[in-house]
Amino acid sequence: MPSDAEGRISMKFLFTCGGTAGHINPALGIAARVRELVPDAEFLFVGAAGMMETELVPREGFPIRTIEISNLSRSLSLAGLKHNLHTAKTLVTGSVQARRIIREFSPDVAVGTGGYVCYPVLKAAHALGVPTLVHESNAVPGLTTKLLAKIVDCVMVGFENVKENYPAKTRVEYTGTPVRGGFGGLTQREAKAKLGIPETTPLLLSVWGSLGSDHMNDVMSLLAPMAARRRDFYLIHSAGKRGYAKLHDAVIAHCGESQLKNAVEIREYIYDMQLVMAAADLIACRSGASTLGELAALGKPALLIPSPNVTANHQEKNARLLESAGAAEVLLEGEFTAETLYEKILSLLGSGERLQAMSAAMRGCAVADATNRIADLVLEYVK
Numbered sequence: 001m002p003s004d005a006e007g008r009i010s011m012k013f014l015f016t017c018g019g020t021a022g023h024i025n026p027a028l029g030i031a032a033r034v035r036e037l038v039p040d041a042e043f044l045f046v047g048a049a050g051m052m053e054t055e056l057v058p059r060e061g062f063p064i065r066t067i068e069i070s071n072l073s074r075s076l077s078l079a080g081l082k083h084n085l086h087t088a089k090t091l092v093t094g095s096v097q098a099r100r101i102i103r104e105f106s107p108d109v110a111v112g113t114g115g116y117v118c119y120p121v122l123k124a125a126h127a128l129g130v131p132t133l134v135h136e137s138n139a140v141p142g143l144t145t146k147l148l149a150k151i152v153d154c155v156m157v158g159f160e161n162v163k164e165n166y167p168a169k170t171r172v173e174y175t176g177t178p179v180r181g182g183f184g185g186l187t188q189r190e191a192k193a194k195l196g197i198p199e200t201t202p203l204l205l206s207v208w209g210s211l212g213s214d215h216m217n218d219v220m221s222l223l224a225p226m227a228a229r230r231r232d233f234y235l236i237h238s239a240g241k242r243g244y245a246k247l248h249d250a251v252i253a254h255c256g257e258s259q260l261k262n263a264v265e266i267r268e269y270i271y272d273m274q275l276v277m278a279a280a281d282l283i284a285c286r287s288g289a290s291t292l293g294e295l296a297a298l299g300k301p302a303l304l305i306p307s308p309n310v311t312a313n314h315q316e317k318n319a320r321l322l323e324s325a326g327a328a329e330v331l332l333e334g335e336f337t338a339e340t341l342y343e344k345i346l347s348l349l350g351s352g353e354r355l356q357a358m359s360a361a362m363r364g365c366a367v368a369d370a371t372n373r374i375a376d377l378v379l380e381y382v383k
Helices: 021-037 053-059 078-105 118-127 143-148 188-195 214-230 244-254 273-279 289-298 311-324 338-349 352-364 370-382
Strands: 012-016 042-048 064-067 109-112 132-136 154-157 172-174 203-207 234-238 264-267 282-285 302-304 328-330
Touching: 012 021, 012 078, 012 118, 021 042, 021 053, 021 109, 021 289, 021 370, 042 053, 042 078, 053 064, 064 078, 078 118, 109 118, 109 370, 118 132, 118 143, 132 143, 132 370, 154 370, 188 273, 203 214, 203 273, 214 234, 214 244, 214 264, 214 338, 244 264, 273 289, 282 289, 282 338, 289 311, 289 352, 302 311, 302 338, 311 328, 338 352
Parallel strands: 012 042, 012 109, 042 064, 109 132, 132 154, 154 172, 203 234, 203 282, 234 264, 282 302, 302 328
Antiparallel strands: none
16 A cells, blocks of 8 residues: 555545446445545546546546446347447457556555446456455346456345355355435435425425436326326426436426426436435335435335336346335336326325335335445455
8 A cells, every 4th residue: 555755554445337326326425435434545436438427426526537338238130239349349448448547546445336337447456456346236236247256356235145146256245235425314304395395295206217217207298297287296207318308398298387386396317316315205216226225224115116128127126125025116117107107106195104114114124334334345455
């Protein structure tokens, strides 16, 4: 470990994550905790060029550098083949870029929390003798984690009893999934007051991943005008950058801007997620493990609609675990319309006892010290 001019040891931590907030936010939570424990440490994030991490990471005060890397296409079409040829090329160039960054920064440890960018970065770190850890938040490991499990020093997992998914010689530690700081810092009353929502007005938060969901935006294009007209609850819906303009126009076509006031908010992205989740009475969302970790930390009842477009259908498997615990209800795409979804939401919001029971069960699913567990493991490898 290098030392400064006064002879103090200076630790260096490298984090890599990317693509979606579900991969980025856990890394930010871990890094923030490590920064609290080691205030003089240096940090560097490595992400994929042009992706969401280049916006979210600097917002939290951490520097980031990027490499060229793209994902794999599962399509057997000519376009899919061309995409994968490009991915193979970026894997080579990205690996070279990752090695250069790691040599220049000279980290004491490298930590990955998901996304294709993790593979070339952690592989390069391992090859250069840097201790490496990767966190897998889902019950079923993704392709990147499967590949990295053969070379990293430690795999940290968000669910218990999943060691059989990894090579026998791999060190697997159950840590839970970390959440960013600020979750649990506000009461629901305080959060609603900050948002300007009356305490007695039920709040539904509708969020479908950091990139949004075309299918759920289509549903919300019909459900949001219903909420604006009927005013049974206040709705905050996150459309995602790619779907915001289309959804906003569709909702306005059904009801004017004035009708939305004090009833419906359509947002491109929810930057104050800790505040909005704290205020919510019910959260309708996907079931990525990072989202589920935040729900559990806050004890929020959830209506989960898993994404069908994920590896090994892992979101439904995640969701069913919470459903079996009594913390959530699960619907699958194709099982509902905007009208039947609206009635399901009303049914849940209208049952205080049901929501309280779901809230208690959700809290019971939380690993309250997940961030601390991971920070301790990271520091163990530095030592």
